[in-house]
Amino acid sequence: xxxxxxxxxxxxxxxxxxxxxxxxxxxxxxxxxxxxxxxxxxxxxxxxxxxxxxxxxxxxxxxxxxxxxxxxxxxxxxxxxxxxxxxxxxxxxxxxxxxxxxxxxxxxxxxxxxxxxxxxxxxxxxxxxxxxxxxxxxxxxxxxxxxxxxxxxxxxxxxxxxxxxxxxxxxxxxxxxxxxxxxxxxxxxxxxxxxxxxxxxxxxxxxxxxxxxxxxxxxxxxxxxxxxxxxxxxxxxxxxxxxxxxxxxxxxxxxxxxxxxxxxxxxxxxxxxxxxxxxxxxx
Ligand code: ATP
Numbered sequence: 228x229x230x231x232x233x234x235x236x237x238x239x240x241x242x243x244x245x246x247x248x249x250x251x252x253x254x255x256x257x258x259x260x261x262x263x264x265x266x267x268x269x270x271x272x273x274x275x276x277x278x279x280x281x282x283x284x285x286x287x288x289x290x291x292x293x294x295x296x297x298x299x300x301x302x303x304x305x306x307x308x309x310x311x312x313x314x315x316x317x318x319x320x321x322x323x324x325x326x327x328x329x330x331x332x333x334x335x336x337x338x339x340x341x342x343x344x345x346x347x348x349x350x351x352x353x354x355x356x357x358x359x360x361x362x363x364x365x366x367x368x369x370x371x372x373x374x375x376x377x378x379x380x381x382x383x384x385x386x387x388x389x390x391x392x393x394x395x396x397x398x399x400x401x402x403x404x405x406x407x408x409x410x411x412x413x414x415x416x417x418x419x420x421x422x423x424x425x426x427x428x429x430x431x432x433x434x435x436x437x438x439x440x441x442x443x444x445x446x447x448x449x450x451x452x453x454x455x456x457x458x459x460x461x462x463x464x465x466x467x468x469x470x471x472x473x474x475x476x477x478x479x480x481x482x483x484x485x486x487x488x489x490x491x492x493x494x495x496x497x498x499x500x501x502x503x504x505x506x507x508x509x510x
Contacts, residue, residue: 232292232304234260234315239267239306241313248322250369250383257318265303266318275312288314290361291384298349300372300382319372319380324431328368333438336469337508340501343432345379346371347497350428351490353381354421362420366427367408368434406447407440411455412484422484425493429479433461436468458482471500 244256244267253269275281291302303315321327324342328334334342346366353361363370363384370383410426412419434440441461442450453459460480463473475496481487488496 233307234304236306236308236313239313239315241267241269258315260303260315264318265315267306268314268316270312270314272311281312284312287384294352294356294361296349296352297378298345298380299352300380316382319382320375321373321377323369324371324373324379324435325368327373328434328439331438333467334435336436336472337501337504339432339435340472340497340504342379342435343428344494344497344501346381346428346431347490347493349379349381350424351494354424354490360421363424363427364413365405365408366424366431367405368431371431406451409451409454410484411451411482414451414455420484421489422487425479425487425490426484428490428493429476430461432472432479433463433476436472437461469500469504471496471503475500 239258239260241256241258244258246254247257247266248255252274253271256267256269257264258267259265270284275284285305288302288305292304294302300319301317303317306313306315350363350366353363361384363381365383366381370381371379372382373379406414408427408430410419410423413423430440450459460477463476465473468476475488475493478486478488479493
Protein backbone atom coordinates (compact mmCIF):
# COMPACT_ATOMS: atom_id res chain seq x y z
CA UNK A 228 0.00 0.00 0.00
CA UNK A 229 1.48 3.30 -1.05
CA UNK A 230 1.16 6.45 1.07
CA UNK A 231 1.07 8.56 -2.10
CA UNK A 232 -1.06 8.87 -5.18
CA UNK A 233 0.85 6.74 -7.69
CA UNK A 234 0.98 7.59 -11.39
CA UNK A 235 2.02 4.94 -13.90
CA UNK A 236 5.43 5.96 -15.25
CA UNK A 237 4.23 5.19 -18.81
CA UNK A 238 1.92 8.19 -18.50
CA UNK A 239 4.87 10.62 -18.60
CA UNK A 240 7.65 10.61 -21.16
CA UNK A 241 10.55 12.15 -19.22
CA UNK A 242 12.78 12.17 -22.30
CA UNK A 243 10.39 14.70 -23.87
CA UNK A 244 10.64 17.02 -20.84
CA UNK A 245 12.31 20.45 -20.82
CA UNK A 246 14.62 21.28 -17.92
CA UNK A 247 13.21 24.32 -16.09
CA UNK A 248 15.28 24.47 -12.93
CA UNK A 249 17.48 22.77 -10.42
CA UNK A 250 17.31 22.78 -6.64
CA UNK A 251 18.99 21.12 -3.71
CA UNK A 252 17.10 17.85 -4.27
CA UNK A 253 17.31 17.51 -8.03
CA UNK A 254 16.14 18.81 -11.38
CA UNK A 255 12.72 20.10 -12.35
CA UNK A 256 11.25 19.39 -15.81
CA UNK A 257 8.26 20.67 -17.71
CA UNK A 258 6.42 17.56 -19.00
CA UNK A 259 3.04 16.64 -20.46
CA UNK A 260 0.67 14.53 -18.35
CA UNK A 261 -2.86 13.68 -19.49
CA UNK A 262 -2.74 16.54 -22.02
CA UNK A 263 -1.62 19.22 -19.54
CA UNK A 264 1.74 20.80 -18.82
CA UNK A 265 2.95 19.85 -15.34
CA UNK A 266 6.22 20.11 -13.39
CA UNK A 267 8.12 16.86 -12.76
CA UNK A 268 10.49 17.11 -9.81
CA UNK A 269 13.22 14.51 -9.85
CA UNK A 270 14.96 13.58 -6.62
CA UNK A 271 18.68 12.86 -6.87
CA UNK A 272 19.51 9.16 -6.66
CA UNK A 273 21.96 9.93 -3.80
CA UNK A 274 18.89 10.96 -1.77
CA UNK A 275 16.30 8.59 -3.20
CA UNK A 276 18.48 5.48 -2.87
CA UNK A 277 18.48 5.73 0.93
CA UNK A 278 15.39 3.83 2.05
CA UNK A 279 14.79 5.82 5.25
CA UNK A 280 15.21 9.15 3.47
CA UNK A 281 13.00 8.00 0.61
CA UNK A 282 10.26 6.84 3.01
CA UNK A 283 10.39 10.16 4.84
CA UNK A 284 10.12 11.95 1.53
CA UNK A 285 7.10 9.86 0.56
CA UNK A 286 5.47 10.66 3.90
CA UNK A 287 5.95 14.38 3.25
CA UNK A 288 4.47 13.96 -0.22
CA UNK A 289 1.48 12.06 1.15
CA UNK A 290 0.82 15.02 3.42
CA UNK A 291 1.21 17.53 0.57
CA UNK A 292 -1.17 15.47 -1.55
CA UNK A 293 -4.01 16.21 0.88
CA UNK A 294 -3.53 19.98 0.70
CA UNK A 295 -5.78 22.09 -1.47
CA UNK A 296 -5.60 25.87 -1.49
CA UNK A 297 -5.36 28.53 -4.22
CA UNK A 298 -2.07 29.76 -2.72
CA UNK A 299 -0.46 26.34 -2.34
CA UNK A 300 1.14 24.60 -5.35
CA UNK A 301 -1.03 21.58 -6.14
CA UNK A 302 0.62 18.20 -5.74
CA UNK A 303 -0.46 15.69 -8.40
CA UNK A 304 1.24 12.37 -7.60
CA UNK A 305 4.37 10.24 -7.55
CA UNK A 306 5.58 8.43 -10.68
CA UNK A 307 5.67 4.69 -10.18
CA UNK A 308 9.28 4.39 -11.35
CA UNK A 309 11.38 1.36 -10.31
CA UNK A 310 14.59 3.23 -9.54
CA UNK A 311 13.83 6.95 -9.55
CA UNK A 312 11.80 9.20 -7.31
CA UNK A 313 9.87 11.68 -9.43
CA UNK A 314 6.74 13.55 -8.46
CA UNK A 315 4.40 15.84 -10.35
CA UNK A 316 2.97 19.19 -9.30
CA UNK A 317 1.04 21.83 -11.16
CA UNK A 318 3.23 23.95 -13.44
CA UNK A 319 3.56 27.62 -12.59
CA UNK A 320 4.38 29.37 -15.82
CA UNK A 321 5.84 32.61 -14.43
CA UNK A 322 8.51 30.89 -12.34
CA UNK A 323 9.62 31.84 -8.85
CA UNK A 324 9.36 35.10 -6.94
CA UNK A 325 13.15 35.05 -6.94
CA UNK A 326 13.12 35.15 -10.78
CA UNK A 327 10.48 37.90 -10.77
CA UNK A 328 12.50 40.12 -8.41
CA UNK A 329 15.66 39.50 -10.45
CA UNK A 330 13.83 40.60 -13.58
CA UNK A 331 11.62 43.43 -12.29
CA UNK A 332 13.51 44.72 -9.25
CA UNK A 333 11.42 46.70 -6.78
CA UNK A 334 7.66 46.11 -6.94
CA UNK A 335 5.17 48.94 -6.54
CA UNK A 336 3.54 48.92 -3.07
CA UNK A 337 0.12 47.69 -4.29
CA UNK A 338 1.69 44.72 -6.11
CA UNK A 339 3.97 43.94 -3.16
CA UNK A 340 1.01 43.95 -0.76
CA UNK A 341 -1.10 41.78 -3.10
CA UNK A 342 1.77 39.28 -3.35
CA UNK A 343 2.30 39.37 0.42
CA UNK A 344 -1.41 38.57 0.88
CA UNK A 345 -1.14 35.57 -1.47
CA UNK A 346 1.80 34.16 0.50
CA UNK A 347 0.18 34.89 3.87
CA UNK A 348 -3.05 33.14 2.82
CA UNK A 349 -1.14 30.04 1.69
CA UNK A 350 0.90 30.04 4.89
CA UNK A 351 -2.18 30.56 7.06
CA UNK A 352 -3.70 27.48 5.46
CA UNK A 353 -0.57 25.44 6.32
CA UNK A 354 -0.42 26.73 9.88
CA UNK A 355 -4.13 26.09 10.46
CA UNK A 356 -3.92 22.57 9.05
CA UNK A 357 -5.64 19.98 11.28
CA UNK A 358 -4.89 17.88 13.22
CA UNK A 359 -1.34 19.25 13.07
CA UNK A 360 -0.04 22.57 11.86
CA UNK A 361 2.41 22.38 8.98
CA UNK A 362 5.53 24.48 9.44
CA UNK A 363 7.19 25.20 6.10
CA UNK A 364 10.70 25.80 7.54
CA UNK A 365 12.17 26.97 4.24
CA UNK A 366 9.98 29.81 3.08
CA UNK A 367 12.12 31.73 0.55
CA UNK A 368 11.45 33.63 -2.71
CA UNK A 369 12.56 30.48 -4.60
CA UNK A 370 9.79 28.51 -2.92
CA UNK A 371 7.08 30.93 -3.99
CA UNK A 372 5.92 30.46 -7.59
CA UNK A 373 3.62 32.55 -9.79
CA UNK A 374 0.83 31.32 -12.06
CA UNK A 375 0.14 32.83 -15.46
CA UNK A 376 -2.80 34.66 -13.89
CA UNK A 377 -0.36 36.36 -11.49
CA UNK A 378 -1.26 34.47 -8.33
CA UNK A 379 1.53 33.46 -5.97
CA UNK A 380 1.63 29.95 -4.52
CA UNK A 381 3.85 28.43 -1.87
CA UNK A 382 5.70 25.23 -2.71
CA UNK A 383 8.33 22.74 -1.56
CA UNK A 384 7.31 21.07 1.62
CA UNK A 385 10.28 18.73 1.53
CA UNK A 386 11.66 20.21 4.69
CA UNK A 387 8.43 20.72 6.53
CA UNK A 388 7.42 18.41 9.30
CA UNK A 389 4.13 18.02 11.07
CA UNK A 390 4.13 20.16 14.18
CA UNK A 391 3.47 18.10 17.26
CA UNK A 392 0.52 19.54 19.07
CA UNK A 393 -0.66 23.09 18.64
CA UNK A 394 2.56 25.01 18.67
CA UNK A 395 4.85 22.81 20.68
CA UNK A 396 8.46 23.75 20.19
CA UNK A 397 10.89 21.67 18.19
CA UNK A 398 14.49 20.89 18.73
CA UNK A 399 16.59 21.46 15.66
CA UNK A 400 18.51 18.40 14.64
CA UNK A 401 20.25 19.62 11.54
CA UNK A 402 20.66 22.57 9.21
CA UNK A 403 17.10 23.30 8.18
CA UNK A 404 16.25 25.83 5.51
CA UNK A 405 18.17 28.66 3.88
CA UNK A 406 20.41 30.79 6.12
CA UNK A 407 19.34 34.01 4.40
CA UNK A 408 15.74 33.64 5.62
CA UNK A 409 16.38 31.72 8.83
CA UNK A 410 14.76 32.77 12.11
CA UNK A 411 17.27 33.42 14.92
CA UNK A 412 15.94 30.62 17.13
CA UNK A 413 16.44 28.09 14.32
CA UNK A 414 20.00 29.30 13.76
CA UNK A 415 20.67 29.03 17.50
CA UNK A 416 19.25 25.50 17.41
CA UNK A 417 16.63 26.26 20.03
CA UNK A 418 13.12 24.88 20.10
CA UNK A 419 10.87 26.66 17.65
CA UNK A 420 7.34 26.82 16.30
CA UNK A 421 5.20 28.20 13.49
CA UNK A 422 6.52 31.74 13.94
CA UNK A 423 9.79 30.81 12.18
CA UNK A 424 7.81 31.05 8.94
CA UNK A 425 6.54 34.52 9.95
CA UNK A 426 10.16 35.67 10.30
CA UNK A 427 11.05 34.37 6.82
CA UNK A 428 7.86 35.90 5.41
CA UNK A 429 8.89 39.36 6.66
CA UNK A 430 12.24 39.12 4.90
CA UNK A 431 10.49 38.15 1.66
CA UNK A 432 8.07 41.09 1.90
CA UNK A 433 11.00 43.37 2.62
CA UNK A 434 12.67 42.14 -0.59
CA UNK A 435 9.55 42.79 -2.66
CA UNK A 436 9.53 46.47 -1.63
CA UNK A 437 13.26 46.77 -2.10
CA UNK A 438 13.72 44.65 -5.25
CA UNK A 439 16.04 42.07 -3.71
CA UNK A 440 17.72 41.05 -0.47
CA UNK A 441 19.62 43.43 1.76
CA UNK A 442 23.27 42.59 2.51
CA UNK A 443 23.29 40.91 -0.89
CA UNK A 444 27.04 40.30 -0.96
CA UNK A 445 27.26 38.98 2.58
CA UNK A 446 27.75 35.30 3.27
CA UNK A 447 24.23 34.02 4.22
CA UNK A 448 25.52 32.04 7.20
CA UNK A 449 27.28 35.12 8.63
CA UNK A 450 24.08 37.09 8.07
CA UNK A 451 22.04 34.50 9.99
CA UNK A 452 24.63 34.65 12.77
CA UNK A 453 24.35 38.44 13.05
CA UNK A 454 20.56 38.23 13.06
CA UNK A 455 20.67 35.60 15.79
CA UNK A 456 23.33 37.15 18.04
CA UNK A 457 23.40 40.89 17.21
CA UNK A 458 19.72 41.40 16.33
CA UNK A 459 20.69 42.64 12.88
CA UNK A 460 17.62 43.43 10.75
CA UNK A 461 17.19 45.10 7.33
CA UNK A 462 16.80 48.88 7.14
CA UNK A 463 13.35 50.20 6.34
CA UNK A 464 13.69 53.64 4.71
CA UNK A 465 10.42 55.58 4.96
CA UNK A 466 10.66 56.60 1.33
CA UNK A 467 10.20 52.94 0.33
CA UNK A 468 8.13 51.44 3.15
CA UNK A 469 4.74 52.88 4.18
CA UNK A 470 4.58 53.27 7.98
CA UNK A 471 2.08 50.40 8.58
CA UNK A 472 4.27 48.07 6.48
CA UNK A 473 7.31 49.03 8.58
CA UNK A 474 5.41 48.24 11.76
CA UNK A 475 4.19 44.92 10.40
CA UNK A 476 7.68 43.83 9.30
CA UNK A 477 9.20 44.80 12.65
CA UNK A 478 6.55 42.75 14.47
CA UNK A 479 7.10 39.79 12.14
CA UNK A 480 10.87 39.69 12.64
CA UNK A 481 10.66 40.38 16.37
CA UNK A 482 13.43 38.62 18.26
CA UNK A 483 10.87 37.13 20.63
CA UNK A 484 9.00 34.50 18.54
CA UNK A 485 5.92 34.84 20.79
CA UNK A 486 5.61 38.51 19.88
CA UNK A 487 5.36 37.79 16.16
CA UNK A 488 1.80 37.91 14.73
CA UNK A 489 0.07 34.84 13.30
CA UNK A 490 -0.64 34.68 9.58
CA UNK A 491 -4.34 35.23 10.33
CA UNK A 492 -3.40 38.53 12.01
CA UNK A 493 -0.99 39.40 9.20
CA UNK A 494 -3.76 38.90 6.61
CA UNK A 495 -6.05 41.25 8.58
CA UNK A 496 -3.37 43.94 8.69
CA UNK A 497 -2.40 43.55 5.04
CA UNK A 498 -6.04 43.89 3.97
CA UNK A 499 -6.28 47.23 5.77
CA UNK A 500 -2.96 48.37 4.24
CA UNK A 501 -4.22 47.31 0.81
CA UNK A 502 -7.49 49.22 1.21
CA UNK A 503 -5.64 52.38 2.24
CA UNK A 504 -3.20 52.12 -0.66
CA UNK A 505 -6.08 51.60 -3.10
CA UNK A 506 -7.92 54.62 -1.69
CA UNK A 507 -4.77 56.73 -2.05
CA UNK A 508 -4.29 55.52 -5.63
CA UNK A 509 -7.82 56.76 -6.54
CA UNK A 510 -7.64 60.16 -4.83
P1 ATP B 1 15.91 24.48 -3.08
O1 ATP B 1 15.84 23.07 -3.55
O2 ATP B 1 17.23 24.82 -2.49
O3 ATP B 1 14.74 24.87 -2.22
P2 ATP B 1 14.64 25.62 -5.35
O4 ATP B 1 13.37 25.86 -4.59
O5 ATP B 1 15.02 26.64 -6.38
O6 ATP B 1 15.85 25.43 -4.37
P3 ATP B 1 13.36 23.47 -6.74
O7 ATP B 1 12.11 23.55 -5.95
O8 ATP B 1 13.87 22.12 -7.08
O9 ATP B 1 14.55 24.21 -6.05
O10 ATP B 1 13.09 24.27 -8.07
C1 ATP B 1 14.10 24.70 -8.95
C2 ATP B 1 13.51 25.76 -9.86
O11 ATP B 1 12.58 25.13 -10.76
C3 ATP B 1 12.70 26.84 -9.14
O12 ATP B 1 13.52 27.89 -8.70
C4 ATP B 1 11.70 27.27 -10.20
O13 ATP B 1 12.27 28.24 -11.03
C5 ATP B 1 11.47 25.98 -10.98
N1 ATP B 1 10.25 25.28 -10.55
C6 ATP B 1 10.11 24.44 -9.50
N2 ATP B 1 8.86 23.97 -9.39
C7 ATP B 1 8.16 24.55 -10.40
C8 ATP B 1 6.79 24.49 -10.82
N3 ATP B 1 5.89 23.76 -10.17
N4 ATP B 1 6.43 25.24 -11.89
C9 ATP B 1 7.34 26.01 -12.53
N5 ATP B 1 8.64 26.11 -12.19
C10 ATP B 1 9.05 25.39 -11.14
